[in-house]
Amino acid sequence: MTMQHQGAFAPFSSAMPSSLDAFIASHTFDRPTVVLDTSRVRAQYHRLKAGLGRAHIHYAVKANPEPKVIAALVAEGSGFDAASRGEIELCLAQGAHPSLISFGNTVKRASDIAYAHSVGVRLFAADSAAELQKIADHAPHAQVYIRLLVDVSEADWPLSRKFGCDGPMALELLTFARVLGLEPVGLSFHVGSQTRRAEMWAAPLEAISKTWHAAQAQGHNLSLLNIGGGFPAFYGEAIEAPTAYAANVMAQIDTLFETPPRVMAEPGRGLVAESGVIVAEVLLVSQKSAQDTARWVYLDIGRFSGLAETEGEAIRYQLETAKDGGALGPCILAGPSCDSADVMYEKRPVMLPLNLVAGDRVLIRNTGAYTTTYSSVGFNGFPPLAVCVI
Amino acid sequence: MTMQHQGAFAPFSSAMPSSLDAFIASHTFDRPTVVLDTSRVRAQYHRLKAGLGRAHIHYAVKANPEPKVIAALVAEGSGFDAASRGEIELCLAQGAHPSLISFGNTVKRASDIAYAHSVGVRLFAADSAAELQKIADHAPHAQVYIRLLVDVSEADWPLSRKFGCDGPMALELLTFARVLGLEPVGLSFHVGSQTRRAEMWAAPLEAISKTWHAAQAQGHNLSLLNIGGGFPAFYGEAIEAPTAYAANVMAQIDTLFETPPRVMAEPGRGLVAESGVIVAEVLLVSQKSAQDTARWVYLDIGRFSGLAETEGEAIRYQLETAKDGGALGPCILAGPSCDSADVMYEKRPVMLPLNLVAGDRVLIRNTGAYTTTYSSVGFNGFPPLAVCVI
Structure with a gap:
């Protein structure tokens, strides 16, 4: 399929980082945050x-x-x-x-x-x-x-x-x-x-x-x-x-x-989704057994803290890490809660860098729509998705 | 199947209402509220x-x-x-x-x-x-x-x-x-x-x-x-x-x-679920066409405001209304948001009174676990599930 449109501000094709990307690159966030431009x-x-x-x-x-x-x-x-x-x-x-x-x-x-x-x-x-x-x-x-x-x-x-x-x-x-x-x-x-x-x-x-x-x-x-x-x-x-x-x-x-x-x-979505990026963090990368071919990657954000639209793996968000460009491997992507339903992508695993580890930053692109208000008030004691507007 | 246990405080078998039921019966709530005992x-x-x-x-x-x-x-x-x-x-x-x-x-x-x-x-x-x-x-x-x-x-x-x-x-x-x-x-x-x-x-x-x-x-x-x-x-x-x-x-x-x-x-569930009752309200009863056999019943609470565990129709809560005892008919039960996924029971409709109308109170039994914190911070502008402890 020919790529007709990668979003108005697809960073992949930009020679210069957008102001949103520049803001994110120059700031730290102590919990999952959607940055809106x-x-x-x-x-x-x-x-x-x-x-x-x-x-x-x-x-x-x-x-x-x-x-x-x-x-x-x-x-x-x-x-x-x-x-x-x-x-x-x-x-x-x-x-x-x-x-x-x-x-x-x-x-x-x-x-x-x-x-x-x-x-x-x-x-x-x-x-x-x-x-x-x-x-x-x-x-x-x-x-x-x-x-x-x-x-x-x-x-x-x-x-x-x-x-x-x-x-x-x-x-x-x-x-x-x-x-x-x-x-x-x-x-x-x-x-x-x-x-x-x-x-x-x-x-x-x-x-x-x-x-x-x-x-x-x-x-x-x-x-x-x-x-x-x-x-x-x-x-x-x-x-x-x-x-x-x-x-x-x-x-x-x-x-x-x-x-x-x-x-x-x-x-709604068509107007604001591409104006937001969620800044998240890897909490854990693990395997369930020595035979597992896929890794489990646990983020500090999940279905009950902003990514509700991954239900049924419906919306497949684009992920970005600082380690992109190297070797990739299939990963099951899950959220941080003790809830077994808090898994984003399992039937169709996502490809992520083989050297991804806990503490690495993950950007979740085009998350300006249907993220903040779906977030739970405090499931598992985690605060709701934070919002930062630039 | 023989009914071995209907919950510690099943109201159906009580000659006297429990203090929780008595409290609910004697109070009004201006939005969906879980009452915990x-x-x-x-x-x-x-x-x-x-x-x-x-x-x-x-x-x-x-x-x-x-x-x-x-x-x-x-x-x-x-x-x-x-x-x-x-x-x-x-x-x-x-x-x-x-x-x-x-x-x-x-x-x-x-x-x-x-x-x-x-x-x-x-x-x-x-x-x-x-x-x-x-x-x-x-x-x-x-x-x-x-x-x-x-x-x-x-x-x-x-x-x-x-x-x-x-x-x-x-x-x-x-x-x-x-x-x-x-x-x-x-x-x-x-x-x-x-x-x-x-x-x-x-x-x-x-x-x-x-x-x-x-x-x-x-x-x-x-x-x-x-x-x-x-x-x-x-x-x-x-x-x-x-x-x-x-x-x-x-x-x-x-x-x-x-x-x-x-x-x-x-x-968790086994310890606190039966200590809570959600008091909700019918917002609308309608049909989609003259041919429909099931009614749609819309409550003021849904999957994004406290009933998250109805995902996949997994947990089937027991509903109670003041009109129970009369003729019943099959209903699709949905939440109040503009989200099409905010439907609780559709594949297996619930039986509700034929004379149910907007404004009627609905009690949702045994909802003391996994309701409050799953609630979204404000999806569709609705406040989170309120909590009242007696």
């Missing part, structure tokens, strides 16, 4: 925006709720997709206007809906009659969009059936929303996390457009298409460059929808 | 101790590091199995004597070993030459035990190969420990979490005894057998009562070891 977040925002054109970006806050990341995106004019009252409060505290915040979780606590309404949030997601009823009760006259289930089998991490409803139910919910005094403005969907190529959007977009057109035929006068997230980050497998990828998705939308709708996009 | 912890300690006899209990702190739980066990004379510097500090702060704390993680940060040594911890686990070297460097002359790999396929949650080494390597490590000036005192193993019947210990104990006898034949003069954890809690499937279970394990040890060794046991 907000200039990378801003640069990636502009790359995505260049491709998305008229679409408005609503950053998926859950990917990384670091206040300085939010503040940087507020300054760029980004909107926000919030999953909870806590995320809405965070965005407001960083200066986001409530009109630029959508409450995108289809499962909301009633009191959180009331809170959102009280601070001026006007756009809510739903995929069920019960949720619409809650919204009508606690945020009367709000705008709502209905989330659709789509077949997302091509994504690296397909989303389950947890969110969304089928097309016929969506049509019923649009009508029900109107009965409740809400303003049903559109539809949303999610192609699946880490959808690596823009062409993978074709089938989901085609399916959504059918429900969209059926709704219009029923007189719903929809205006908003929320295309969700799914924009990929570089984890070692080729992905398209962000601007071309986003432009391709928008071109598909323009083909499928006669009257181009207002478009919202909710990148 | 330390009197249950103390009672379970005595049940286990009654069966374990001469063996000394070292509570596996990672199961629940709530300070009041630690303090209650200190008062009972318990020892502690610590996974990290943080857990050692916690135990000392609650009054534990350092001689009653073992540093049981086979993967330790060098500086944490030095810390443990400095505060008087004298007993350390290892399963590799590199770890022994670290211990010798930072805790000279310490006592060490070598952890063995065992075949644990009968446990509900078999531990992986992450911890332990094979028998031949263990013998080499005992010799190497002596070369390093350490005092190799024994062997440890783990039968696997939630080993429901005492007879499942037979094969692992038999395997351990072979290595033990080989070590004695080589002149190692071992004195300590650390039998680890694995003591079960009630999650709906029959388990043996704790005293009989522990006594059975000890009887097996007495048969296999000619000179009865000093025995350490490290119950």
Whole structure:
């Protein structure tokens, strides 16, 4: 496979180290730390925006709720997709206007809906009659969009059936929303996390457009298409460059929808993952028996302290050590806790230097998304992943 | 299957509600909360101790590091199995004597070993030459035990190969420990979490005894057998009562070891799980299409806020609602986050009342172990699982 894109700041091809790499090289960290570079977040925002054109970006806050990341995106004019009252409060505290915040979780606590309404949030997601009823009760006259289930089998991490409803139910919910005094403005969907190529959007977009057109035929006068997230980050497998990828998705939308709708996009991973590097340390290199061919390498970070997305070996992070370039051997990579499930890569071992030893630093690339907040409060007595913003 | 044991305080069979149930019934909680009853912890300690006899209990702190739980066990004379510097500090702060704390993680940060040594911890686990070297460097002359790999396929949650080494390597490590000036005192193993019947210990104990006898034949003069954890809690499937279970394990040890060794046991789950109840709330009940036979029930707690052990649907917690007793239907149970992996039970749906609606309280039984500290710091903007100790 040809490497089309190695991430915006792939260090391998740089003659000069990036400011992020230079910062890490010149600092020590006494525990696992993700170092975030907000200039990378801003640069990636502009790359995505260049491709998305008229679409408005609503950053998926859950990917990384670091206040300085939010503040940087507020300054760029980004909107926000919030999953909870806590995320809405965070965005407001960083200066986001409530009109630029959508409450995108289809499962909301009633009191959180009331809170959102009280601070001026006007756009809510739903995929069920019960949720619409809650919204009508606690945020009367709000705008709502209905989330659709789509077949997302091509994504690296397909989303389950947890969110969304089928097309016929969506049509019923649009009508029900109107009965409740809400303003049903559109539809949303999610192609699946880490959808690596823009062409993978074709089938989901085609399916959504059918429900969209059926709704219009029923007189719903929809205006908003929320295309969700799914924009990929570089984890070692080729992905398209962000601007071309986003432009391709928008071109598909323009083909499928006669009257181009207002478009919202909710990148999370694709916006912030490549702005972060975790600095970790090897705690132990060992073997289980004299016959073992693979070594066990234990880091000071694991599935319960920041690397939750290695569950099922789904996301394969790129590792870097100061000893790269010499001879490599297969390693099972595990975390520091006494939990036997705290193993990152075992079915597909990783190749690491043969001379790796306890105390060696390991950089884990492109870990700016879905690391910090997955971290446990203190499993096994280890503190949560530390954050350092440059 | 005959129900042999429903947990020490199974509410189903009680004429009078327990003090824990009475407390929960008379209080409201504004977010998911685990309510812990330390009197249950103390009672379970005595049940286990009654069966374990001469063996000394070292509570596996990672199961629940709530300070009041630690303090209650200190008062009972318990020892502690610590996974990290943080857990050692916690135990000392609650009054534990350092001689009653073992540093049981086979993967330790060098500086944490030095810390443990400095505060008087004298007993350390290892399963590799590199770890022994670290211990010798930072805790000279310490006592060490070598952890063995065992075949644990009968446990509900078999531990992986992450911890332990094979028998031949263990013998080499005992010799190497002596070369390093350490005092190799024994062997440890783990039968696997939630080993429901005492007879499942037979094969692992038999395997351990072979290595033990080989070590004695080589002149190692071992004195300590650390039998680890694995003591079960009630999650709906029959388990043996704790005293009989522990006594059975000890009887097996007495048969296999000619000179009865000093025995350490490290119950975690089996000691504290049944002392806690999570009070949660239904956020939404919905269906994905008119054809769906199962409902989706979304709680305000999920895999990333306390129910991590539902991964792979491994631990099946018992749920209780105020509407129990009426008609039931199959439900997929999911958490509140926008994460599609945040689904607790889908392959094997749970039966819940047909009239369950948003706002209803759900009690999740026997959740005193491995819930609080697995909780994420703030995934999706939700606060960590709250703790209330009575």
